[in-house]
Amino acid sequence: MKGIRMLALAGVSLVSIATPAFAADQAKDTEEVGLSDADIVVSARRREESLQDVPLVVNAVQAETLDKLNIREFKDVAALVPGLQLGQSQNGIGAQVTLRGVAFDVNASGNNGTVEFYLNEAHLSAGQLFVSMYDVGQIEVLRGPQGMLRGRASPSGSITVTTRKPNLNEAGGYLNGFVNDIHGWNFNGAINVPIIEDKLAIRVAGVTDQNQENRVRSINNSLTPHQETQSGRVSVRFEPFDFLSLNGNYTRTVRKSRSFYQSESMNVRDPSQPASPRLIRAEDRLSTMFNPAVYRQDYEIFNWSAQVRQLGQKLDYVGAVNKQHYVTNVPSDTGGFYGTGYPANLQAANQATDSRGKETTHEIRLSNDERIAGIFDYVAGYFYDKLDSPTSLIQQTPVFRGIVAPTTLLTIANTPITRGGGSVEKSIFGNVTAHLLDNRLEIAGGLRHIKYHSTGFLNIAGAPVAAAAEDRKLNTTIYSASITYRVTPDIMVYASTGSSWRPGSSTNPTILREIVNPSPLLSSFYFPEPEKSKSYEIGFKSEFFDKRVRLNVTAYHQNFDNYAYSSRNVFIAANRLVNGVQVPNVFTAGPAIAVGVPAKVDGVEAEIDFKATDHFNIGATLSYSLSKIKNGRIPCNDYAPKDGKPDASGTVPTFAQIQAANNGEQVATCTVNYRAGVGAPFNATVQSEYVQPIGADNGAYLRGLFSYYGNSQNDPANAFDDVKAYGILNLYAGLRSNDGTWDVGVYAKNLTDVGRVLINDATPQTVSYQVAGATGVVGGTGVTTYRAVKLYTPPREFGLNLTVRFGSR
Numbered sequence: 001m002k003g004i005r006m007l008a009l010a011g012v013s014l015v016s017i018a019t020p021a022f023a024a025d026q027a028k029d030t031e032e033v034g035l036s037d038a039d040i041v042v043s044a045r046r047r048e049e050s051l052q053d054v055p056l057v058v059n060a061v062q063a064e065t066l067d068k069l070n071i072r073e074f075k076d077v078a079a080l081v082p083g084l085q086l087g088q089s090q091n092g093i094g095a096q097v098t099l100r101g102v103a104f105d106v107n108a109s110g111n112n113g114t115v116e117f118y119l120n121e122a123h124l125s126a127g128q129l130f131v132s133m134y135d136v137g138q139i140e141v142l143r144g145p146q147g148m149l150r151g152r153a154s155p156s157g158s159i160t161v162t163t164r165k166p167n168l169n170e171a172g173g174y175l176n177g178f179v180n181d182i183h184g185w186n187f188n189g190a191i192n193v194p195i196i197e198d199k200l201a202i203r204v205a206g207v208t209d210q211n212q213e214n215r216v217r218s219i220n221n222s223l224t225p226h227q228e229t230q231s232g233r234v235s236v237r238f239e240p241f242d243f244l245s246l247n248g249n250y251t252r253t254v255r256k257s258r259s260f261y262q263s264e265s266m267n268v269r270d271p272s273q274p275a276s277p278r279l280i281r282a283e284d285r286l287s288t289m290f291n292p293a294v295y296r297q298d299y300e301i302f303n304w305s306a307q308v309r310q311l312g313q314k315l316d317y318v319g320a321v322n323k324q325h326y327v328t329n330v331p332s333d334t335g336g337f338y339g340t341g342y343p344a345n346l347q348a349a350n351q352a353t354d355s356r357g358k359e360t361t362h363e364i365r366l367s368n369d370e371r372i373a374g375i376f377d378y379v380a381g382y383f384y385d386k387l388d389s390p391t392s393l394i395q396q397t398p399v400f401r402g403i404v405a406p407t408t409l410l411t412i413a414n415t416p417i418t419r420g421g422g423s424v425e426k427s428i429f430g431n432v433t434a435h436l437l438d439n440r441l442e443i444a445g446g447l448r449h450i451k452y453h454s455t456g457f458l459n460i461a462g463a464p465v466a467a468a469a470e471d472r473k474l475n476t477t478i479y480s481a482s483i484t485y486r487v488t489p490d491i492m493v494y495a496s497t498g499s500s501w502r503p504g505s506s507t508n509p510t511i512l513r514e515i516v517n518p519s520p521l522l523s524s525f526y527f528p529e530p531e532k533s534k535s536y537e538i539g540f541k542s543e544f545f546d547k548r549v550r551l552n553v554t555a556y557h558q559n560f561d562n563y564a565y566s567s568r569n570v571f572i573a574a575n576r577l578v579n580g581v582q583v584p585n586v587f588t589a590g591p592a593i594a595v596g597v598p599a600k601v602d603g604v605e606a607e608i609d610f611k612a613t614d615h616f617n618i619g620a621t622l623s624y625s626l627s628k629i630k631n632g633r634i635p636c637n638d639y640a641p642k643d644g645k646p647d648a649s650g651t652v653p654t655f656a657q658i659q660a661a662n663n664g665e666q667v668a669t670c671t672v673n674y675r676a677g678v679g680a681p682f683n684a685t686v687q688s689e690y691v692q693p694i695g696a697d698n699g700a701y702l703r704g705l706f707s708y709y710g711n712s713q714n715d716p717a718n719a720f721d722d723v724k725a726y727g728i729l730n731l732y733a734g735l736r737s738n739d740g741t742w743d744v745g746v747y748a749k750n751l752t753d754v755g756r757v758l759i760n761d762a763t764p765q766t767v768s769y770q771v772a773g774a775t776g777v778v779g780g781t782g783v784t785t786y787r788a789v790k791l792y793t794p795p796r797e798f799g800l801n802l803t804v805r806f807g808s809r
Contacts (some may be wrong), residue, residue: 007182019674042058042060044056044058050560055492056144057554060138060139063137066175067743068689070732070801079685079707080685082623085103087759098677102601103566103676112505114157118159119162119163119301122319124301127324128299132209132253134233135205137163140163142161144157144556145533152383152385158201163249167194167808168194170807171808172192172807173190173191174189174190176801178402180797182212186207187207187208187209190205201236204232205233214260216286217287218288218290219278227257231254245307248303250301251300253298254296254299257295259293261289261293262287262332262784262792268281270720272315273650275785288334288784289334290333290338293331295329297325298324299322301322302536303320309589312369316367319361321360322360323358324358325355326355326356327352328353329353330351332350337767337784342406346409349397354393359544361386364382365379374435376544378430378432379431379446381430386422391419392523394415394416395574396413396415399769399771400769404443411579415578417459418457418459419468423455427451429448431444432446444484452474452475454506455467455471455472455508456470458513460513460577465509467523468513468526476501478498478499480498480499493539496535501532501536502531502534504530508527511692514570514587515575516576519666521665522572528595532562535678536557537557549609549610551606552607553607555603557602558602559599559600560676561597565634568718569591571589573659574587574666584655597676598629601626605623605624606622606623615691618687620685620686626675626681629673631671633670637763638670639661645670647762652783654781675716678712680709680712681708683707683708683710687705689704689740695809697737699736699737701733701734706727706730711727721761726793727754732746732747740809743801743803747800749797755792758791760790766783766784768782
């Protein structure tokens with residue numbers, strides 16, 4: 001209740017300054033689907049229909065909203081969708097997503113996420129969207145179990161991104177750019193050219209962007225962080241006949257990054273920890289690394305579709321080939337353990353990773369174009385997805401003589417590691433919807449049968465690790481059903497249920513990639529059992545006062561068997577291969593090990609928009625979700641004290657302590673009952689816009705976006721990552737033409753300069769090494785007095801934005 005009161009006060013304070021995605025912000029031609037300009041059109045059920053007619057929660061973000069709020073990165077969309085958290089790993093490879101109270105980390109949970117992503121209806125990995133975003137027509141965030149009508153099954157939702165299609169009849173385009181006060185700039189644009197009027201058109205779009213990445217500087221290196229992105233897209237639309245439509249596009253994106261990982265002194269949050277040589281607080285945005293982490297990402301996306309309309313039916317085909325190539329070089333010592341005086345090649349010792357991926361998808365669907373017998377709609381189809389994802393890396397390990405000192409470095413051992421494999425998923429699906437009682441009652445149901453086959457291997461210095469060998473063949477059937485009743489033309493109530501399924505992570509072998517002797521207990525965590533879930537949802541959608549007010553509310557409950565929970569930064573006592581010899585070491589299984597646990601989540605979501613006048617809009621969206629693990633067995637750190645509960649301290653155990661505490665086992669386990677997800681249970685956003693006409697053709701505007709995040713426990717096993725409630729306020733002001741041909745404005749993001757550590761480690765940053773003595777080689781762990789800050793709120797930013805549009809835009 002306290003959080004809701006705070007939100008209400010924030011909304012009142014923004015009434016005069018604060019832009020919801022209102023019905024006027026349309027990205028589609030509503031006339032084609034028989035809808036009015038007041039309707040928000042979505043394709044959540046594979047048909048273009050009003051948002052208010054869809055019996056599920058859909059957050060639609062149109063192109064105009066993205067432009068108005070200077071949304072230039074995909075992760076910034078989360079500021080518009082409460083309960084959605086989007087982030088990217090420090091190494092640039094993985095993505096983190098949370099929706100409806102459950103989290104997905106691709107580094108830990110593999111390629112099958114709790115949320116799936118689509119570009120122009122074709123499935124793709126989340127990382128490809130995080131790199132760049134431009135020339136977007138609409139983004140739809142679909143909450144709850146998905147997969148009955150689109151791509152892969154996903155328990156928490158799916159996010160679809162649609163790029164702008166070429167216009168067949170009119171040339172046009174746009175140019176958008178901004179510069180800010182924190183050394184960032186972005187220019188993007190597009191040009192549309194009809195080749196054959198009403199038949200063939202081409203659209204070319206692109207973006208170039210530079211910024212200072214995470215803006216974290218190192219106390220041990222004068223280089224500045226830097227990130228640059230270039231991307232281009234060519235789209236073709238061909239409609240030679242009224243019954244045939246063909247679309248295709250090709251996108252190439254390259255991002256280069258140089259960054260330092262943010263640190264914080266351990267004793268800032270835990271006074272019992274030793275003092276650091278230099279005190280660093282999170283708000284300092286500093287690192288102790290001597291060398292930066294660098295990466296290069298290269299993406300190619302081929303995407304195509306075809307539609308044939310004949311005899312009242314539609315045959316749709318969507319296909320894609322997505323290629324990705326990551327090259328990363330991350331220093332092993334991210335905490336500055338090897339201080340001044342140590343050899344430069346030791347400070348630069350790293351893990352060099354070369355990862356490639358190729359995903360091929362095909363989907364074919366048959367559906368009705370005209371309602372059968374005036375009652376039935378149907379969709380039936382086939383989906384195919386093949387993923388190949390080989391990864392090779394070189395792990396560098398220092399070897400010292402006798403003691404660890406600048407003068408005792410013997411060598412830096414290079415260990416090649418290869419992880420190969422892939423997956424093939426095939427499914428058939430069907431859904432039928434009956435419209436009864438003069439379309440006031442709607443009953444829908446569907447099934448999807450899935451066959452999944454994944455393979456994989458892990459080699460360390462050419463030797464296979466048996467526990468990491470994978471050859472899994474799985475199959476299942478999921479379902480969905482819903483009933484909708486329209487009480488009046490403007491009020492709809494609905495109830496739905498559905499199931500979902502994920503094959504279980506295959507990423508743990510990569511997380512544990514340096515371990516050559518996994519025990520039976522540790523091996524049991526390599527491939528979790530498939531995850532299953534069932535969801536139940538009720539809600540209503542309503543509009544009042546000639547559609548000037550929209551109020552939607554839903555409540556849901558979801559049960560999980562083998563929910564893919566990420567157990568973070570677990571210490572393991574095992575052997576590493578160094579120069580052909582197995583050496584005992586303490587490993588940190590980071591970022592997390594995915595394990596299957598029983599869980600449930602309950603939540604409520606609400607949306608209210610109010611078009612007070614023709615010049616003033618205001619809206620709010622709220623989300624509350626509470627997830628809970630019940631008697632889940634997870635790998636954990638349980639050493640200080642040994643009590644069956646994850647440690648709350650930041651102590652790093654030794655190899656001997658781990659084995660002694662666990663009766664010779666390589667890892668500890670705990671039975672836990674705590675939250676399944678990370679992030680705040682309660683989230684809300686308030687958007688609004690006021691426009692003051694200037695003459696007949698122009699207007700001045702004032703916009704606001706306030707995003708509120710309630711108290712968060714984050715990782716329950718980490719006593720030092722709780723986050724107090726906070727709010728981020730963005731303001732926008734400027735001048736624009738009423739016909740949208742130009743817009744010039746200024747903006748302030750995080751105006752009040754709120755700073756919060758959102759994700760950090762419980763334990764200090766460490767680095768592994770080997771010591772050669774009289775009795776042989778033994779492993780060691782260098783422990784620093786700094787912890788890693790993995791996510792921090794963005795800094796305050798002031799900027800200038802200019803947009804020019806012409807023709808078909």
